[in-house]
Amino acid sequence: MEVLLARENGFCFGVKKAVELTEAAAETGKTVHNLGQVVHNPVISRRLAERGVKVIRDVAEAAEGVVVIRAHGIPPAVRAEIEERGLECIDATCSLVLRAQRFTKQLADEGYRVIILGTPDHPEVVGLKGYAGDDHVIVETKDEWEKLPRMKKAGVVSQSTQPPWAFTALVAHVATIAQELKVFNTVCPVTVKRQHAATELAGQVGTILVVGGKNSANTRELVNLARMQGRTAYHIEAASEVRSEWLAGQNVIGLIGGCSTPMETLLEVKQRAEALAGTAA
Ligand code: SF4
Incomplete structure (x- = not known):
């Protein structure tokens, strides 16, 4: 056969960078924390645990040492908390996720109601939400986006791993319910x-x-x-x-x-x- x-x-380049930065941090002998699994892969998680890397769910769990932000990124409030607690921060957010966060903030700052295509509790979407303003909305399925109300200014971005056809279908639908529409295609190539x-x-x-x-x-x-x-x-x-x-x-x-x-x-x-x-x- x-x-x-x-x-x-x-590995994609974002995951490769996140794993390499975590491994390099572990080599320094400092206490290294990953804020959530650095990547969604059990083999890598085990390998990093063997090198002493601790996975924490909340910044408050790190008393000292280094916090590595994973490829999915984090909301700005969590980043501020890392600084307030005096922890060393290594940012392994993928450059494409940083770009999506920038565009999301831009849409919110320009007064667009931000629509995020993604899974609500996925860490990347949790990060994006932090930039999306108070009246943002997250949709994942056709049923959900067809229930969106009419709006004056709609801005659309996507979780990087959503399928391109879903993004295209969402944008086509929002074009029929919004007076003004701005789109940033943040689906990862x-x-x-x-x-x-x-x-x-x-x-x-x-x-x-x-x-x-x-x-x-x-x-x-x-x-x-x-x-x-x-x-x-x-x-x-x-x-x-x-x-x-x-x-x-x-x-x-x-x-x-x-x-x-x-x-x-x-x-x-x-x-x-x-x-x-x-x-x-
Ligand atoms: S955005 Fe794309 S390149 Fe970056 S970590 Fe995610 S899958 Fe990898």
Whole structure:
């Protein structure tokens, strides 16, 4: 059995930077805290924990040392709290998320009612909300955006990992309910390329293994894409989850990882799938 790797795989540049900055901070011997999992990937989380990095949910949990802001970013109030508590701050917010935060603030400052396409409790959206003004609204589904009231000035941004088709559909709808509309396309081009790679893979195989954290938005989107094209897609976090019955009768299967899935995990999955199919070298 052949395991076909997608054209795009491995860390995106934002995740790579966040992991490298956290690892470099851990090397200094200081107490290092990640404010939330640095990336949504259990393998990386374990690796950092072995190097002494602590994951905290609230800045108040850090008595001293360094706080690393993850790629998803944080609201300005939390950033201020880090400074007030005299903690050293390493900002690993992805440059594309910083750009989305800037645009969100600009829309709010210019008097637009900010509409964010995203999952309300996703950390990136929690960060964006902090810049979006008091009357912002978050929508994730067509049902939700079709219930939006008419408005004078609407400004639209997106969580980076939302699918481009959803962003386009939302903008088209808001154009019919707003007198004035300003749009910043903040969908991440790296995730779009990954989604294209998933679509391409779905054109070549009937079964796809999608590897990444169960709480990783961009990984879940890859699973959705494969299933929308009628493919069987299994969402796993590690090689140990691959089951032989998924591979029975297959000549070729596809393999793709989310933007926070390291290549080493993908290669482990590939090896295990090949071994289970009885074709290991
Ligand atoms: S998925 Fe895109 S926005 Fe998110 S960390 Fe990676 S490059 Fe940045």
